[in-house]
Amino acid sequence: xxxxxxxxxITLSVLLTGCATTGSASPGEKRSLVQSMKSTxxxxxxxxxxxxxxxxxxxxxxxxxxxxxxxxxxxxFGGGYGVVKNNLTGKSTYMNMGEAGLGLxxxxxxxxxxxxxxxxxxxxxxxxxxxAFGGNADAAAKYEDKGGxxxxxxxxxxxxxxxxxxxxxxxxxVLKGTKFWVDSELN
Numbered sequence: 001x002x003x004x005x006x007x008x009x010i011t012l013s014v015l016l017t018g019c020a021t022t023g024s025a026s027p028g029e030k031r032s033l034v035q036s037m038k039s040t041x042x043x044x045x046x047x048x049x050x051x052x053x054x055x056x057x058x059x060x061x062x063x064x065x066x067x068x069x070x071x072x073x074x075x076x077f078g079g080g081y082g083v084v085k086n087n088l089t090g091k092s093t094y095m096n097m098g099e100a101g102l103g104l105x106x107x108x109x110x111x112x113x114x115x116x117x118x119x120x121x122x123x124x125x126x127x128x129x130x131x132a133f134g135g136n137a138d139a140a141a142k143y144e145d146k147g148g149x150x151x152x153x154x155x156x157x158x159x160x161x162x163x164x165x166x167x168x169x170x171x172x173x174v175l176k177g178t179k180f181w182v183d184s185e186l187n
Contacts, residue, residue, distance in 0.1 A: 031186050034083050034094055038064040041112040045162055052162065055116055061086040061123040063115040065097055065180075070108045076101035081183070082113075086123055093127050094186035099178035114162045122158040130180030 025033070041064050046053045056062045065082030077100055084093045117123040 027186055031094060034081060034186070035092075037066050037112075038083055038085075041066070041114060041164065044112075044164055045114055048164070049162070052114070052116070055160070056114075057087075059116045059118055060088055060120045061117045063095075063113075063117070063126065065095075065113045065115075066110075067097065067099075067113060068108075068110050069099070071101075071103075074102060076103060078178075084123065084127055086120075088120060088123075094183040095127075095130070095180050096183050097130075097178055097180045101177065111163055111165045114164070116160040116162075118158040118160070126159070126180065127182065130182075131177065 042053075042056075061084060063082055063084040065080050067078050067080035069076060069078030079096075079098045081094070081096050084095060085091075086093070115126070117126065
């Protein structure tokens, strides 16, 4: 068990390093990386759920985040980055995220989240306050194009959330809180 915990921490560090927008890149290069991640994620979501493209086009705005998460027995931790696009103003707001939770499970996964905001108040609330609380139960066994994971969908408070697993091995049921905040360097 101790080896698994150490391996999980190392794996999370590698995942977070691989998906973080920090480093020696300029702010413009970092914004470009985030926009590329956004486009790739949306393409994958549209391929699995084509109706989401129209939902996003008709929404007040949407957000796309890349997240790495590790769950070791009773604790879950994660972090990532993303961008919120306000469809009414055309403005992009770059943000970071961190999460922690309690629940049973083991695993490490890299996943993307797409949030569709159905009204302007939901967009503003997310950018200004950035908290999300909830439960999460999932099973994933995926590496590149091999294996599988469910495309999860949840609707709450004028926001529809889609989750797409990129890579990972996880079996978990967690209550967690996620904090999103504006990236002062990229805005």
